[in-house]
Amino acid sequence: MKVIKRDGHIVDYSPDKIEAAIEKANVEVEEEDRASSIQIKNIIKYIERLGKKRILVEDIQDIIEMKLMAIGKYNLAKHYITYRYTRELVRRSNTTDQSIKELIDGENEYWNTENSNKNARVVTTQRDYLAGITSTDITRRFLLPEDIVKAHDDGIIHFHDADYFAQNALHNCDLINLDDMLQNGTNINGVMIEKPHRFLTAMTIATQLITAVSSSQYGGATITLTHLAPFVRSSKEFYEKRYKKRKLTKEQIEKFVAEDLKKEITDGVQTFQYQINSMTTTNGQAPFLSVAMYLNETDEYKEELAMIIEEVLKQRIQGMKNENGVYITPAFPKLLYVLEEDNINPKGKYYYLTKLAAECTAKRMVPDYISEKVMLELKKNEYGVGECYPCMGCRSFLTPDRSISLGNIAKAKNYKEGVGKYYGRFNQGVVTINLVDVALSSSKDMDDFWKIFDERLELCHRALQIRHKRLSKVTSDVAPILWQHGALARLDKGESIHELLHHGYSTISLGYAGLYECVKYMTGHSHTDNGKGKEFGLQVMQHLNDACKKWKEEEDIDYSVYGTPIESTTYKFAKCLKERFGVIKGITDRDYITNSYHVPVFEEIDAFTKLKLESEFQRLSPGGAISYIETADLNNNLDSVMEVIKFIYDNIMYAELNTKSDYCKECGYTGEILIDDNLEWYCPNCGNRDHDKMNVARRTCGYIGTNFWNKGRTQEIKERVIHLDNKDA
Numbered sequence: 001m002k003v004i005k006r007d008g009h010i011v012d013y014s015p016d017k018i019e020a021a022i023e024k025a026n027v028e029v030e031e032e033d034r035a036s037s038i039q040i041k042n043i044i045k046y047i048e049r050l051g052k053k054r055i056l057v058e059d060i061q062d063i064i065e066m067k068l069m070a071i072g073k074y075n076l077a078k079h080y081i082t083y084r085y086t087r088e089l090v091r092r093s094n095t096t097d098q099s100i101k102e103l104i105d106g107e108n109e110y111w112n113t114e115n116s117n118k119n120a121r122v123v124t125t126q127r128d129y130l131a132g133i134t135s136t137d138i139t140r141r142f143l144l145p146e147d148i149v150k151a152h153d154d155g156i157i158h159f160h161d162a163d164y165f166a167q168n169a170l171h172n173c174d175l176i177n178l179d180d181m182l183q184n185g186t187n188i189n190g191v192m193i194e195k196p197h198r199f200l201t202a203m204t205i206a207t208q209l210i211t212a213v214s215s216s217q218y219g220g221a222t223i224t225l226t227h228l229a230p231f232v233r234s235s236k237e238f239y240e241k242r243y244k245k246r247k248l249t250k251e252q253i254e255k256f257v258a259e260d261l262k263k264e265i266t267d268g269v270q271t272f273q274y275q276i277n278s279m280t281t282t283n284g285q286a287p288f289l290s291v292a293m294y295l296n297e298t299d300e301y302k303e304e305l306a307m308i309i310e311e312v313l314k315q316r317i318q319g320m321k322n323e324n325g326v327y328i329t330p331a332f333p334k335l336l337y338v339l340e341e342d343n344i345n346p347k348g349k350y351y352y353l354t355k356l357a358a359e360c361t362a363k364r365m366v367p368d369y370i371s372e373k374v375m376l377e378l379k380k381n382e383y384g385v386g387e388c389y390p391c392m393g394c395r396s397f398l399t400p401d402r403s404i405s406l407g408n409i410a411k412a413k414n415y416k417e418g419v420g421k422y423y424g425r426f427n428q429g430v431v432t433i434n435l436v437d438v439a440l441s442s443s444k445d446m447d448d449f450w451k452i453f454d455e456r457l458e459l460c461h462r463a464l465q466i467r468h469k470r471l472s473k474v475t476s477d478v479a480p481i482l483w484q485h486g487a488l489a490r491l492d493k494g495e496s497i498h499e500l501l502h503h504g505y506s507t508i509s510l511g512y513a514g515l516y517e518c519v520k521y522m523t524g525h526s527h528t529d530n531g532k533g534k535e536f537g538l539q540v541m542q543h544l545n546d547a548c549k550k551w552k553e554e555e556d557i558d559y560s561v562y563g564t565p566i567e568s569t570t571y572k573f574a575k576c577l578k579e580r581f582g583v584i585k586g587i588t589d590r591d592y593i594t595n596s597y598h599v600p601v602f603e604e605i606d607a608f609t610k611l612k613l614e615s616e617f618q619r620l621s622p623g624g625a626i627s628y629i630e631t632a633d634l635n636n637n638l639d640s641v642m643e644v645i646k647f648i649y650d651n652i653m654y655a656e657l658n659t660k661s662d663y664c665k666e667c668g669y670t671g672e673i674l675i676d677d678n679l680e681w682y683c684p685n686c687g688n689r690d691h692d693k694m695n696v697a698r699r700t701c702g703y704i705g706t707n708f709w710n711k712g713r714t715q716e717i718k719e720r721v722i723h724l725d726n727k728d729a
Contacts, residue, residue: 001013001048001052001053001054001055002053002054002055003054003055003056003057003060004054004055004056004057010054010579010580010581010582011579012582013048013055015044015048018040018043018044018047018060018064019040019041019044021064021080022035022040022043022064022068022076022080023040025076025079025080025082026076028079029075029076029079030075033073033075033076034073034076035068035071035073035076039071039073042067043063043064043067043068046063046067047060047063064080065077065080065081068080131163132163132164133163134166135162135163135164135165135166135167136162136163136165136166138166139159139162139165139166140162143165143166143466143470144159144463144466145462147459148459148462148463148466151456151459154437154576154580155434155437155572155573155575155576155577155580156433156434156437156456156459156576157431157432157433157434157456157459157460157463158431158432158434158511158513158564158566158569158572158573159431159463160429160430160431160432160511160564161218161219161429161430164218165467165470168470168471168473168474169216169471169474169478169479170216170217170218171217171218171219171426171427171428171429171471171506172217172218172219172396172426172427172428172429172430172509173217173219173220173221173222173392173393173396173426173427174213174217174219174221174222174392174424174425174426174427174487174488175221175222175223175389175390175392175398175422175423175424175425175426176209176210176213176221176222176223176423176424176487176488177412177414177423177424177486177487177488178206178209178223178224178227178228178423179226179227179414179423180412180413180414180423180424180486180490181193181209181485181486181487182195182196182202182205182206182227182228182231183195183230183413183414184413184414184486186209186481186485186486186487187480187481187484187485188208188209188212188481188485189212193205193208193209196231196234197231197234197238198231198234198235198238198264199228199231199232199234199235199264199265199268200235200264200267200268200271201231202228202231202268203228203231203268203269203271203272204268204271204272204275206223206228206272207271207272207275207276207279209481209487210223210276210287210289211275211279211281211287212481212487213287213481213482213487214281214287214288214289215281216479216481216482217426217482219288219392219393219396219427220288220289220290220334220392220393220394220396221287221288221289221290221392221393222289222290222291222292222336222390222391222392222393223289223290223291223292224291224292224293224294224297224390224423225291225292225293225294225305225308225309225312226292226294226297226298226301226305227423228308229298229301229302229304229305229308230301230304232261232265232301232304232307232308233301233304235261235264236257236261236304239256239257239260239261240253240257243256243257261307262307265307265308265311266311266315269308269311269312269315270315273315273316273320273330273333274320276289276332276333277320277330277331277332286331286332287332287333288332288393288394289332289333289334290333290334290335290336290390290391290392290393290394291312291333291334291335291336292336292338292390293305293309293312293335293336293337293338293367294336294338294340294370294372294388294390295309295338295340295342295343295350295353296338296340296342296372296388297338306350306353309337309353310352310353310356312335313335313353313356313357313359313360313367314356316330316335316360316364316366317356317359317360317363317364319363319364322663322665322695324665326663326665326668328661328663328695328697329363329364329365329661329695329697329704330364330704331697331704331705332704334366334367334368334393334394334704335360335366335367335368336367336368336370336390336391337354337357337367337368337369337370338369338370338371338372338388338390339354339369339370339371339372339373339645339648339649340372340373341372341373344645344646344649354642354645355638355642357369357645358638358641358642358645359638359641361641361645361657361659362633362634362635362637362638362641362657362659363635363659363661364659364661365656365657365658365659365661365697365699365704366656366704368626368654368655368656369645369648369649369654369655369656370388370390370391370653370654371648371649371650371651371652371653371654372388372649373649373650374615374649374650374651374652374653375387375388375389375653375654376388378619378622378653379397379399379400379622380400381400381401381402381404381420382400382401382402382404382405382504383404385420387400387401387420387422389420389422391624391626391654392425392426392427394565394626395563395565395624395625395626395654396427396507396509396562396623396624397622397623397624397625397654398422398425398427398507399504399507399558399560399622399623400420400504401420401421401422401425401504402503402504402558403421403503403504403505404418404419404420404421406503409499409500409503409505410424410488410489410490410491410500410505411489411490411491412424412486412489412490413486413490424486424487424488424489425488425505425506425507426488426500426506426507427506427507427508427509428467428468428471428501428506428507428508428509429464429467429471429508429509430508430509430510430511430562430564431460431463431464431467431509431510431511432460432510432511432512432513432562432564432566432569433456433457433460433510433511433512433513433544434456434513434514434573434576434577434593435512435513435514435515435517435518435540436513436514436517436518436521436573436577436587436588436593437456437514437573437576437577437580438452438453438456438518439517439518439519439521439522440521440577440580440581440584440587440588442522444521444522446522449522450543453540453543454547457510457544457547460510461510461547461551464508464509464510464559467508468501468508468557471497471501472496472497472498472501474496474497475494475495475496475497476489476491476492476493476494476495476496476497477493477494483495483497488500501557502556502557503556504558505558506558507558507559507560507623508557508558508559508560509559509560509561509562509623509624510544510547510548510559510560510561510562510623511562511563511564511566511624512544512561512562512563512564512596513564513566513569513570513573513593513594513595513596514573514593514594515527515537515540515541515594515596515597515598515617516528516594516598516599516600517587517588517593517594518537518540519533519536519537519540520533520586520587521584521587522536523536526599526600526603527597527617528599528603528605528613530613534613534616537597537617538616538617538620541561541597541617541620541621542620544561544620545561545620545622547559548560548561548623560622560623560624561620561621561622561623561624562621562623562624562625563595563596563597563598563618563621563624563625563626564595564596564624565595565624565700566595567700567705567709567713568710568712568713570592570593570595570712570713570716571591571592571710571711571712571713572712573593574588574590574591574592574593574712575591575712577593590712590715590716590719591711591712591715591716592712592713592715592716596621596625597614597617597618597620597621597625598614598627598628599613599614601630601716601719601720601721602719602720602721603721604721605721605723606723606724607629607631607644607647607723607724608644608647610627610629610723611627611629611644611647611648611651611652611655612651612652614627614652615627615651615652615653618652618653618654619653625653625654626654626655626656627652627654627655627656628655628656628657628658628699629644629655629656629657629658629723629724630658630720630721630722630723630724631657631658631659631722631723631724631725632722632724632725633659633660633671633672634657634659634724640724641657644657644724656699657724658698658699658720660672660697660698661697662694662695662696662697663694663695664683664685664686664688664693664694665688665693665694665695666683666686666688666690666693666694667683667685667686667688669683669684669685669686671684671685672684673694673696675714675717675718679711679714679715679718681694681696681708681714691708696708698717700713700717
């Protein structure tokens, strides 16, 4: 027998719950008014003899009241009714106070594991989470319609970042226009920041700008080292001028300038790395920063850019010291290395940088790789010209610039007429559809599947429209660093950002999760089968794109399909699916569902087959996507890493390699910290299980996480198969 709860969830019938409810009322009355264990069991037997396949929870409670009165237990029935009414009040009450108490006491599992880069015990993080709990409560009670809140709670959709939604000024992620801010000056908290004249100064100012920008949004941000390269030349000219005054020979000048410039680049990169990892934004964390390394982004300053890239990679290979003074893998910044002909060809001038990147990947899990070759094929602007540019944060890609012909709507001082603009653009937010729920709700009826799919898509559409409308009320005054001082625009005081939300200037994202489970349930095949499953999976992806295209044409808002990085939501979706549909082998029998279009973590597949297969799905996820492979320790097998990098260049737009680089503070072990069958982390050398005495770094949803994960994500990490071992080449 199944029980239908008030919120529509269907759960297994449990006689123990009935007995427990009556016993709670029993203790509130005198002994002579209590129901005996036999009488309680008779009530349970009566309910079971009804022989219903499904029964409403309210009907069960009505039967209990009726039966208690029938055996003369009127006072007990009264207390049971009171208990029932109290429970109803609790269900309807505001849960904010309880959530805050659990957060402060460290008892709230969700907030403790919500983000693997946040430590919920730290006061700065708690302050952000306290504001988040309040924002979520306001969002649920006042800002969203009941059906969207219910769909979110049921795991049918996920309304991302409700903990920031009450503030209508906040957007998701962006590409910071660092070039405009450094070259033309900017302003932080009323203090004018003029153009720097040295590389070290520029790097210091850059970290301050990044922190200020990250404190005015909630998503990831990306800068490019290209915007810092001109200041290397400025420093070089400074040193040349200094030594020329000393009447030194040409050879001496060149020698001393090279030495001083190298030291300044080293110091500047070190300053940048220390600052980014030690600064805390108003979100209670280090900036979620990605740094792009793209040589073809500049012709004039390519040599200077190569020098910065080399130093960034060398310092990341070294790592950063933990509190014990041991070099470990830092989480930030995420590095994005663009593969191009001159650095992928062994005879290319900058091939040495790619070899350095491979070494860095093997040891520190970064950089991730963007293929210029593939991206130029996929990302064409309104004039049909392919363009290459980094993602915003971990995986969010802007759609090709459709606003070129509109001119300089952001009023940027570094605008170039007729050229695609990416820095200064941003994302408005995300709502994700649970594809697994769509499939299970259809009971494998294909007609029902597409009907339900469209209904759920329209639910997401309405939720996205709410996000857009809330941002459309924003004026430049709410975040001057973003909208007035160059990070995203240079609008006038009091000017609306409304135009920047349209015409393809910014994106808004339709996320999706669980393609594998959706396809598996509907067809009996994985979407990796190169047959029926794959065909259906591609149809599902195309349907998402068709919906976005329709909405975009109707509203002039750049809706885009986004492979959602559901870090904690993968667990939430899995729990909701079990509650709604029970445990279905191969579909809902895990504590996580598969992210976006990915091959499931437990499916045996080699690295090259995986990347090639996922490249077809990545093309249909234009607003956000990243593919990955899991590898063994490849520090002594860099040839294999290089083979993968070359394959990425030829076949897929954006991909990464996941390695392991952990450290046990108890015994000094370096290698892979393992997970046991109870999903507890432990050192294989000494058995240490204390999270505070180990450094663990794992890629989750594009970013490297270092603060451990919820039960569902931990199970997903444990079940990851190796796609590339030390024997592959």
